[in-house]
Amino acid sequence: MHEQITAPAPLLAAPAGVTDADARHLRKAIALACMARARGNRPFGAVIVARDGTVLAEAYCTSTDTGDCTAHAEINALRQLRPRLGRQVLEQATLYSSAEPCAMCAGAIFWCGIGRVVYGIDTARLRRFRGRDSAQHLMDMPCREVFATASRTIECIGPALIAEASAPHVGFWHT
Numbered sequence: 001m002h003e004q005i006t007a008p009a010p011l012l013a014a015p016a017g018v019t020d021a022d023a024r025h026l027r028k029a030i031a032l033a034c035m036a037r038a039r040g041n042r043p044f045g046a047v048i049v050a051r052d053g054t055v056l057a058e059a060y061c062t063s064t065d066t067g068d069c070t071a072h073a074e075i076n077a078l079r080q081l082r083p084r085l086g087r088q089v090l091e092q093a094t095l096y097s098s099a100e101p102c103a104m105c106a107g108a109i110f111w112c113g114i115g116r117v118v119y120g121i122d123t124a125r126l127r128r129f130r131g132r133d134s135a136q137h138l139m140d141m142p143c144r145e146v147f148a149t150a151s152r153t154i155e156c157i158g159p160a161l162i163a164e165a166s167a168p169h170v171g172f173w174h175t
């Protein structure tokens with residue numbers, strides 16, 4: 001069992017390009033990643049927020065609990081939305097992820113119609129945390145590459161709040 005970890009104290013100011021609201025929602029995704037870790041899952045969290053600031057969904061990775069390799073935080077959050085919400089709402093929504101979405105999650109973000117993504121730790125930094133685990137079941141494809149193939153624009157901001165987003169991974173992965 002992994003030791004319990006709590007989200008680090010927030011920094012006083014968000015990095016350039018990230019609004020105060022972005023930082024607040026991204027910190028919630030990081031807190032969800034800490035919850036996932038505390039429950040024995042991989043430390044990833046996601047929050048989806050409407051343009052008006054309403055939280056539409058929040059989730060963490062449950063792939064260890066469920067045995068479902070697609071139960072990433074982003075996928076779990078996206079599954080809460082459809083068919084409840086229409087495309088117009090989702091096109092204006094932002095998905096906040098504690099880590100850069102993988103290729104599978106980036107594809108799901110596109111197919112669900114999400115218009116904006118803000119993420120914490122990036123794939124390259126995450127790979128360093130994962131050490132020897134990094135050779136297993138990973139595609140080294142940044143989400144921006146997936147989004148670049150899309151027929152519509154998906155705004156992508158990240159990495160952001162890197163130190164805070166890295167905290168749930170410290171000591172978790174076998175190196």
